[in-house]
Amino acid sequence: AAMSRKRLQQLVDSLGRSAKHFNKREVECLVKLFDTLVAESSSRFAAVGFDRNMFRDTLHSAFGMTDDMIMDRVFHTFDRDNDSCISAVEWVEGLSVFLRGTLEERIKYCFEVYDLNGDGYISREEMFQMLKNSLLKQPSEEDPDEGIKDLVDIALKKMDYDHDGKLSFTDFEKAVRDENLLLEAFGPCLPDIK
């Protein structure tokens, strides 16, 4: 069931304040979009919000994303209360950073995406996981894993400022501020410019 007008108004008002990068009209549009997409889906959470699959479909159709693992992590970042469901509030606030975040906001966002186990560090193993499929050509004799391990070493060498073998948020932030291209170092998790 769609929200009542009054409830919608209240929602839009509060989101207008918390999602800083959208104005009220834009928030209203996003909420309406949310309602439309939710109504279209067949999930049992339909009344409440996006589930994982629906969200992945949306990411794919609207933003051209294809990497399952990354999309999963994006879902996790949007889903603040960790209830495996994205509410309208989480939707709008997440999109605020996703579409229009400042560099600082996006650094935080990407780090959260890449920190697979949420322990505050991007570990070697996590990097390996994310970069697993990133080498397209391999000389046949060589163990394909070797190439990925080399790549992980290169990334660590570049970004691990405190030399503790893993990337803390401070490491990551510093690296990205030094070289903006590294923001999505471990996979595209922000919308493409195209």
Place this chain on the structure above:
Amino acid sequence: LQGGNPTATVIALCSMRDFNLAQETCQLAIRDIGCLEVLINLLDTEEIKCQIGSLKILKEISQNTLIRHAIADLGGLQIMVKILDSPDKDLKCLAAETIANVARFKRARRTVRQHGGIKRLVGLLECISAGSTGLTPYQAKDTEIARCGALALWSCSKSIKNKEAIRKAGGIPLLGRWLRCSHANILTPVVGTLQECASEPSYRLAIRTEGMIENLVKNLSSEHEELQMHCASAIFKCAEDKETRDLVRQHGGLQPLSVLLGNSENKELLAAVTGAIWKCAISGENVSKFREYKVIEALVGLLTDQPEEVLVNIVGALGECCQEPINRSIIRKCGGIPPLVKLLTGTDQALLVNVTKAVGACATEPENMMIIDRLDGVRLLWSLLKNPNPDVQASAAWAICPCIENAKDAGEMVRSFVGGLELIVNLLKSKNKEVLASVCAAITNIAKDEENLAVITDHGVVPLLSKLANTNNDKLRRHLAEAISHCCMWGSNRVTFGETKAVAPLVLYLKSNDPSVHRATAQALYQLSEEPNNCITMHENGVVKLLLAMVGSTDETLQEAAAGCIANIRRLALATEKAKYG
């Protein structure tokens, strides 16, 4: 880089930048392992992050000459030009900056033009804020894009065809608009480009008419020496035109130029400043201002110990300042004559031309002439007549004239140069019109001394002068006629001039439009007409009608000479009649 997807490639590209890309061994290693091809291939993809990462590396390593050539050979320039169309601002900037580095040799500059690069680079200069002039662009990013575009245009503008292409693409008004902003980092490449292009008259005209002189003058007072230098350089080139010289003065440009003479450490800056002063000094009003600002003294102070590029300009400036008689004394009073005379012993042709001119200008003051003579200056000038460069020969000969005019015992002095008279007479065999005119002028002065006139007659000056008579060049005609009239005053020279067929051509000179030619010719004809055979020749060539017109001239010398000549012809005619009919 080769085997990865864009994510892996970006990581690799970023890491590569941690190598010391400024070091040659590193740059060449990149080339030798075939990495350059990979980097350029990455440019050809649609992956913006890869393109950016690759360009960041290429920009660094293209500081190396060998790498630049390699990038051009691999077709990198064409791709970079295409990238200039991208909507991504960072990408555009990087592409332009890399083009700026690579386009430092001729073939690369041509390639950029042939692939539409100039048009696109000029496009980068377009302000988003369209509209009235004088507005500072409101976005730092747009300034950055324009700055990178200007850098690339600067490199490209070293080729003449590119200068033309920039103009055709509407680059000049855009450069002019950016000239009005106040950020040195974009001003420098903009002025650099303008100054480079100012060798073309079309640019000089545009710089003047688009009001750019005012901004160039303003930036002479910038804190940035490189910017000051380019402004001075631009003024140096543009001041060939009188209107520009006036504009520089009107916008108060002469004072900052004078002040900059104090910075003698930066040689490039000093060369540009002294050059600007030199050309501005071609206008007399500017010379007066320079005198107020004590430029003469400053220039004399710089006459020693400077590189040749600077000396040429300093001496050129001093020469022009001598237009004002008082400056000739100032030069003497601050000890400028000895260093100038010393420079006559140098070998740089451009410098010698300027030095001889300056020394000649100084020699018009008898007090200066005493010093020049004492320092053996005239002998040095005379030996420059042996210099293989005709510009030097001519300039030396011109300078010799006032020396002879103003020296004490000039005749004696000239005679003292062993082989000197023979040398100068033989220069009448030169093919260069300026040399001929100047030598004739010198001979006019030499011939005022009877003994010397006898000597040059012996050296065959008369037939040599006659040989030159058939000319349309007014400058030569004038000095030749003067020389002839003075050389008539010895022995049978008048007869010889007639025999060597000098007379008839001279009559034709009277048809010129130049009053100084009329005067010199009339005097020559008057002298020649003392010899009857010459009268007959002149009369046969219709001289009387031409001279009659000149008898009414306001120039008294011309009147007298014309009348005297006609009188001689008439006298001969009457005598002939009397002899015939009794």
